[in-house]
Amino acid sequence: MLIIENIEKHLRDHGISPSYQRKRIFEYLYENQNHPNVNQIYEELVKEIPTLSKTTVYNTLNLFVEKKLAEVITIEGTEIRYDLYNPHTHGHFKCENCKKVYDIDIDAEKLHLKDLEGFQIKEQYFHFKGLCRECSNKTV
CATH class of the missing domain: 1.10.10.10 (Winged helix-like DNA-binding domain superfamily/Winged helix DNA-binding domain)
Structure with a gap:
Protein backbone atom coordinates (compact mmCIF):
# COMPACT_ATOMS: atom_id res chain seq x y z
CA MET A 1 0.00 0.00 0.00
CA LEU A 84 -3.61 5.90 -7.68
CA TYR A 85 -0.68 4.63 -9.68
CA ASN A 86 0.44 1.24 -8.41
CA PRO A 87 3.59 -0.24 -9.97
CA HIS A 88 2.72 -3.72 -8.69
CA THR A 89 0.75 -6.00 -10.99
CA HIS A 90 -2.87 -5.93 -9.98
CA GLY A 91 -6.25 -6.09 -11.60
CA HIS A 92 -9.70 -4.76 -10.92
CA PHE A 93 -13.01 -6.43 -10.25
CA LYS A 94 -16.27 -4.55 -10.77
CA CYS A 95 -19.42 -5.79 -9.11
CA GLU A 96 -22.32 -5.68 -11.55
CA ASN A 97 -24.76 -5.19 -8.68
CA CYS A 98 -23.29 -2.60 -6.27
CA LYS A 99 -20.92 -1.11 -8.92
CA LYS A 100 -17.93 -1.09 -6.51
CA VAL A 101 -14.48 -1.65 -8.00
CA TYR A 102 -11.96 -3.69 -6.05
CA ASP A 103 -8.18 -4.09 -6.42
CA ILE A 104 -7.18 -7.70 -7.09
CA ASP A 105 -3.60 -8.82 -6.44
CA ILE A 106 -2.13 -10.77 -9.34
CA ASP A 107 1.06 -12.80 -9.15
CA ALA A 108 2.70 -11.90 -12.45
CA GLU A 109 5.42 -14.50 -11.87
CA LYS A 110 2.82 -17.27 -12.13
CA LEU A 111 1.36 -15.97 -15.37
CA HIS A 112 2.74 -17.81 -18.33
CA LEU A 113 1.20 -16.69 -21.57
CA LYS A 114 2.83 -18.69 -24.34
CA ASP A 115 1.19 -16.59 -27.04
CA LEU A 116 3.14 -13.53 -25.82
CA GLU A 117 6.61 -15.09 -25.89
CA GLY A 118 8.96 -12.79 -27.78
CA PHE A 119 6.69 -9.78 -27.33
CA GLN A 120 7.75 -6.69 -25.39
CA ILE A 121 4.90 -5.92 -23.01
CA LYS A 122 4.75 -2.28 -21.96
CA GLU A 123 1.34 -2.27 -20.28
CA GLN A 124 -1.04 -4.90 -18.99
CA TYR A 125 -4.56 -4.72 -17.65
CA PHE A 126 -6.66 -7.29 -15.86
CA HIS A 127 -10.39 -6.63 -15.46
CA PHE A 128 -13.03 -8.88 -14.03
CA LYS A 129 -16.79 -8.40 -13.70
CA GLY A 130 -19.38 -10.29 -11.73
CA LEU A 131 -20.81 -10.22 -8.21
CA CYS A 132 -18.68 -9.32 -5.20
CA ARG A 133 -18.79 -11.50 -2.08
CA GLU A 134 -21.28 -9.23 -0.33
CA CYS A 135 -23.70 -9.13 -3.26
CA SER A 136 -23.27 -12.88 -3.88
CA ASN A 137 -24.24 -13.60 -0.28
CA LYS A 138 -27.37 -11.45 -0.64
CA THR A 139 -28.59 -13.51 -3.60
CA VAL A 140 -28.14 -16.87 -1.85
Missing part, protein backbone atom coordinates in the same frame (compact mmCIF):
# COMPACT_ATOMS: atom_id res chain seq x y z
CA LEU A 2 1.20 3.48 -0.87
CA ILE A 3 2.07 5.61 2.18
CA ILE A 4 2.45 9.35 1.65
CA GLU A 5 3.23 11.54 4.63
CA ASN A 6 3.26 14.91 2.83
CA ILE A 7 0.94 15.23 -0.17
CA GLU A 8 2.18 18.70 -1.09
CA LYS A 9 5.80 17.45 -1.25
CA HIS A 10 4.68 14.35 -3.15
CA LEU A 11 3.00 16.50 -5.80
CA ARG A 12 6.04 18.80 -6.06
CA ASP A 13 8.37 15.79 -6.36
CA HIS A 14 6.35 14.79 -9.44
CA GLY A 15 6.51 18.25 -11.02
CA ILE A 16 3.01 19.34 -10.02
CA SER A 17 2.28 22.71 -8.47
CA PRO A 18 0.19 21.81 -5.39
CA SER A 19 -2.82 24.11 -5.58
CA TYR A 20 -5.51 23.56 -2.96
CA GLN A 21 -7.80 21.88 -5.50
CA ARG A 22 -5.07 19.54 -6.74
CA LYS A 23 -4.14 18.58 -3.18
CA ARG A 24 -7.77 17.83 -2.30
CA ILE A 25 -8.31 15.76 -5.47
CA PHE A 26 -5.17 13.74 -4.72
CA GLU A 27 -6.22 13.38 -1.05
CA TYR A 28 -9.59 12.08 -2.19
CA LEU A 29 -7.94 9.39 -4.34
CA TYR A 30 -5.49 8.52 -1.59
CA GLU A 31 -7.96 8.38 1.28
CA ASN A 32 -10.89 6.70 -0.44
CA GLN A 33 -9.30 4.32 -2.94
CA ASN A 34 -12.76 3.70 -4.38
CA HIS A 35 -11.75 3.98 -8.04
CA PRO A 36 -13.96 7.02 -8.63
CA ASN A 37 -15.00 8.69 -11.84
CA VAL A 38 -14.85 12.46 -12.40
CA ASN A 39 -18.45 12.96 -11.26
CA GLN A 40 -17.91 11.14 -7.97
CA ILE A 41 -14.88 13.25 -7.09
CA TYR A 42 -16.62 16.43 -8.17
CA GLU A 43 -19.80 15.69 -6.19
CA GLU A 44 -17.82 14.99 -3.03
CA LEU A 45 -15.39 17.92 -3.20
CA VAL A 46 -17.72 20.65 -4.50
CA LYS A 47 -19.37 20.60 -1.07
CA GLU A 48 -16.20 22.06 0.46
CA ILE A 49 -14.86 23.83 -2.66
CA PRO A 50 -17.85 25.60 -4.25
CA THR A 51 -15.67 27.07 -7.02
CA LEU A 52 -14.55 23.59 -8.17
CA SER A 53 -15.59 22.62 -11.70
CA LYS A 54 -15.80 19.22 -13.36
CA THR A 55 -13.31 20.53 -15.90
CA THR A 56 -10.79 21.20 -13.12
CA VAL A 57 -11.28 17.69 -11.75
CA TYR A 58 -10.89 16.18 -15.23
CA ASN A 59 -7.79 18.26 -16.06
CA THR A 60 -6.20 17.51 -12.67
CA LEU A 61 -6.76 13.78 -13.08
CA ASN A 62 -5.25 13.90 -16.57
CA LEU A 63 -2.21 15.70 -15.11
CA PHE A 64 -1.90 13.02 -12.42
CA VAL A 65 -2.04 10.32 -15.11
CA GLU A 66 0.56 12.14 -17.22
CA LYS A 67 2.89 12.40 -14.20
CA LYS A 68 2.31 8.73 -13.24
CA LEU A 69 0.50 9.55 -9.99
CA ALA A 70 -2.76 8.00 -11.13
CA GLU A 71 -3.96 5.62 -13.79
CA VAL A 72 -7.08 5.32 -15.86
CA ILE A 73 -9.25 2.26 -15.39
CA THR A 74 -11.71 1.29 -18.09
CA ILE A 75 -13.46 -1.92 -17.12
CA GLU A 76 -16.37 -1.14 -19.38
CA GLY A 77 -15.79 0.76 -22.61
CA THR A 78 -17.56 3.98 -21.68
CA GLU A 79 -16.87 4.22 -17.94
CA ILE A 80 -13.60 5.89 -16.99
CA ARG A 81 -12.43 5.58 -13.41
CA TYR A 82 -9.20 6.57 -11.69
CA ASP A 83 -6.83 4.81 -9.33
Whole structure:
Protein backbone atom coordinates (compact mmCIF):
# COMPACT_ATOMS: atom_id res chain seq x y z
CA MET A 1 0.00 0.00 0.00
CA LEU A 2 1.20 3.48 -0.87
CA ILE A 3 2.07 5.61 2.18
CA ILE A 4 2.45 9.35 1.65
CA GLU A 5 3.23 11.54 4.63
CA ASN A 6 3.26 14.91 2.83
CA ILE A 7 0.94 15.23 -0.17
CA GLU A 8 2.18 18.70 -1.09
CA LYS A 9 5.80 17.45 -1.25
CA HIS A 10 4.68 14.35 -3.15
CA LEU A 11 3.00 16.50 -5.80
CA ARG A 12 6.04 18.80 -6.06
CA ASP A 13 8.37 15.79 -6.36
CA HIS A 14 6.35 14.79 -9.44
CA GLY A 15 6.51 18.25 -11.02
CA ILE A 16 3.01 19.34 -10.02
CA SER A 17 2.28 22.71 -8.47
CA PRO A 18 0.19 21.81 -5.39
CA SER A 19 -2.82 24.11 -5.58
CA TYR A 20 -5.51 23.56 -2.96
CA GLN A 21 -7.80 21.88 -5.50
CA ARG A 22 -5.07 19.54 -6.74
CA LYS A 23 -4.14 18.58 -3.18
CA ARG A 24 -7.77 17.83 -2.30
CA ILE A 25 -8.31 15.76 -5.47
CA PHE A 26 -5.17 13.74 -4.72
CA GLU A 27 -6.22 13.38 -1.05
CA TYR A 28 -9.59 12.08 -2.19
CA LEU A 29 -7.94 9.39 -4.34
CA TYR A 30 -5.49 8.52 -1.59
CA GLU A 31 -7.96 8.38 1.28
CA ASN A 32 -10.89 6.70 -0.44
CA GLN A 33 -9.30 4.32 -2.94
CA ASN A 34 -12.76 3.70 -4.38
CA HIS A 35 -11.75 3.98 -8.04
CA PRO A 36 -13.96 7.02 -8.63
CA ASN A 37 -15.00 8.69 -11.84
CA VAL A 38 -14.85 12.46 -12.40
CA ASN A 39 -18.45 12.96 -11.26
CA GLN A 40 -17.91 11.14 -7.97
CA ILE A 41 -14.88 13.25 -7.09
CA TYR A 42 -16.62 16.43 -8.17
CA GLU A 43 -19.80 15.69 -6.19
CA GLU A 44 -17.82 14.99 -3.03
CA LEU A 45 -15.39 17.92 -3.20
CA VAL A 46 -17.72 20.65 -4.50
CA LYS A 47 -19.37 20.60 -1.07
CA GLU A 48 -16.20 22.06 0.46
CA ILE A 49 -14.86 23.83 -2.66
CA PRO A 50 -17.85 25.60 -4.25
CA THR A 51 -15.67 27.07 -7.02
CA LEU A 52 -14.55 23.59 -8.17
CA SER A 53 -15.59 22.62 -11.70
CA LYS A 54 -15.80 19.22 -13.36
CA THR A 55 -13.31 20.53 -15.90
CA THR A 56 -10.79 21.20 -13.12
CA VAL A 57 -11.28 17.69 -11.75
CA TYR A 58 -10.89 16.18 -15.23
CA ASN A 59 -7.79 18.26 -16.06
CA THR A 60 -6.20 17.51 -12.67
CA LEU A 61 -6.76 13.78 -13.08
CA ASN A 62 -5.25 13.90 -16.57
CA LEU A 63 -2.21 15.70 -15.11
CA PHE A 64 -1.90 13.02 -12.42
CA VAL A 65 -2.04 10.32 -15.11
CA GLU A 66 0.56 12.14 -17.22
CA LYS A 67 2.89 12.40 -14.20
CA LYS A 68 2.31 8.73 -13.24
CA LEU A 69 0.50 9.55 -9.99
CA ALA A 70 -2.76 8.00 -11.13
CA GLU A 71 -3.96 5.62 -13.79
CA VAL A 72 -7.08 5.32 -15.86
CA ILE A 73 -9.25 2.26 -15.39
CA THR A 74 -11.71 1.29 -18.09
CA ILE A 75 -13.46 -1.92 -17.12
CA GLU A 76 -16.37 -1.14 -19.38
CA GLY A 77 -15.79 0.76 -22.61
CA THR A 78 -17.56 3.98 -21.68
CA GLU A 79 -16.87 4.22 -17.94
CA ILE A 80 -13.60 5.89 -16.99
CA ARG A 81 -12.43 5.58 -13.41
CA TYR A 82 -9.20 6.57 -11.69
CA ASP A 83 -6.83 4.81 -9.33
CA LEU A 84 -3.61 5.90 -7.68
CA TYR A 85 -0.68 4.63 -9.68
CA ASN A 86 0.44 1.24 -8.41
CA PRO A 87 3.59 -0.24 -9.97
CA HIS A 88 2.72 -3.72 -8.69
CA THR A 89 0.75 -6.00 -10.99
CA HIS A 90 -2.87 -5.93 -9.98
CA GLY A 91 -6.25 -6.09 -11.60
CA HIS A 92 -9.70 -4.76 -10.92
CA PHE A 93 -13.01 -6.43 -10.25
CA LYS A 94 -16.27 -4.55 -10.77
CA CYS A 95 -19.42 -5.79 -9.11
CA GLU A 96 -22.32 -5.68 -11.55
CA ASN A 97 -24.76 -5.19 -8.68
CA CYS A 98 -23.29 -2.60 -6.27
CA LYS A 99 -20.92 -1.11 -8.92
CA LYS A 100 -17.93 -1.09 -6.51
CA VAL A 101 -14.48 -1.65 -8.00
CA TYR A 102 -11.96 -3.69 -6.05
CA ASP A 103 -8.18 -4.09 -6.42
CA ILE A 104 -7.18 -7.70 -7.09
CA ASP A 105 -3.60 -8.82 -6.44
CA ILE A 106 -2.13 -10.77 -9.34
CA ASP A 107 1.06 -12.80 -9.15
CA ALA A 108 2.70 -11.90 -12.45
CA GLU A 109 5.42 -14.50 -11.87
CA LYS A 110 2.82 -17.27 -12.13
CA LEU A 111 1.36 -15.97 -15.37
CA HIS A 112 2.74 -17.81 -18.33
CA LEU A 113 1.20 -16.69 -21.57
CA LYS A 114 2.83 -18.69 -24.34
CA ASP A 115 1.19 -16.59 -27.04
CA LEU A 116 3.14 -13.53 -25.82
CA GLU A 117 6.61 -15.09 -25.89
CA GLY A 118 8.96 -12.79 -27.78
CA PHE A 119 6.69 -9.78 -27.33
CA GLN A 120 7.75 -6.69 -25.39
CA ILE A 121 4.90 -5.92 -23.01
CA LYS A 122 4.75 -2.28 -21.96
CA GLU A 123 1.34 -2.27 -20.28
CA GLN A 124 -1.04 -4.90 -18.99
CA TYR A 125 -4.56 -4.72 -17.65
CA PHE A 126 -6.66 -7.29 -15.86
CA HIS A 127 -10.39 -6.63 -15.46
CA PHE A 128 -13.03 -8.88 -14.03
CA LYS A 129 -16.79 -8.40 -13.70
CA GLY A 130 -19.38 -10.29 -11.73
CA LEU A 131 -20.81 -10.22 -8.21
CA CYS A 132 -18.68 -9.32 -5.20
CA ARG A 133 -18.79 -11.50 -2.08
CA GLU A 134 -21.28 -9.23 -0.33
CA CYS A 135 -23.70 -9.13 -3.26
CA SER A 136 -23.27 -12.88 -3.88
CA ASN A 137 -24.24 -13.60 -0.28
CA LYS A 138 -27.37 -11.45 -0.64
CA THR A 139 -28.59 -13.51 -3.60
CA VAL A 140 -28.14 -16.87 -1.85
